[in-house]
Amino acid sequence: MSSFLTILLIGISLSMDAFSLALVYGMIGMSSKKKIILSIIVGSYHFIMPLIGLLLGTFINNVTFINLHIIASIILMYIGIDLIISNFKEEDTLSVSKTGLLMFGLSVSIDSLTVGIGIKAITNSYFLSSIVFSLCSMVFTYLGLILGNIIGNRTGTYSKIVGGIILISIAIIMFVK
Numbered sequence: 001m002s003s004f005l006t007i008l009l010i011g012i013s014l015s016m017d018a019f020s021l022a023l024v025y026g027m028i029g030m031s032s033k034k035k036i037i038l039s040i041i042v043g044s045y046h047f048i049m050p051l052i053g054l055l056l057g058t059f060i061n062n063v064t065f066i067n068l069h070i071i072a073s074i075i076l077m078y079i080g081i082d083l084i085i086s087n088f089k090e091e092d093t094l095s096v097s098k099t100g101l102l103m104f105g106l107s108v109s110i111d112s113l114t115v116g117i118g119i120k121a122i123t124n125s126y127f128l129s130s131i132v133f134s135l136c137s138m139v140f141t142y143l144g145l146i147l148g149n150i151i152g153n154r155t156g157t158y159s160k161i162v163g164g165i166i167l168i169s170i171a172i173i174m175f176v177k
Helices: 002-027 031-063 070-085 098-121 126-176
Strands: none
Touching: 002 031, 002 098, 002 126, 031 098, 031 126, 070 126, 098 126
């Protein structure tokens, strides 16, 4: 049981990135359908990434010298700039593209890839771990989107600019790490 509790706590901690960024995304006024789609995308990435990390993580870290935080920061920077630019468009709500949703999901699930590398030290239930990570991230993403929407409704039209600045700040912090 302590192994499952450990997996659950890791799943919750992996979901915190998704939750905090979903707060920002929620401020832009997404439709309920897009909130559900984004939550499923994030959950799917959190299911797949640890398994990829399990299989390929050691290769990525030992053979190539790609810093995953730099990739995630570039993605977040793109999303942040897109949010700020969308504030100056004529449309009332931001039309979040499929590519934007996929990039969001990827950016918040990079940590799951690195967790997959060390998952063998925690458990032999890799599939169960991925399911727990997936469910935690889906729930936390959806809750973040809902709470962000409430905050966005109170901050008005400037919420996209604030959200974009927050994403760009997070991207810079990740890049400097």
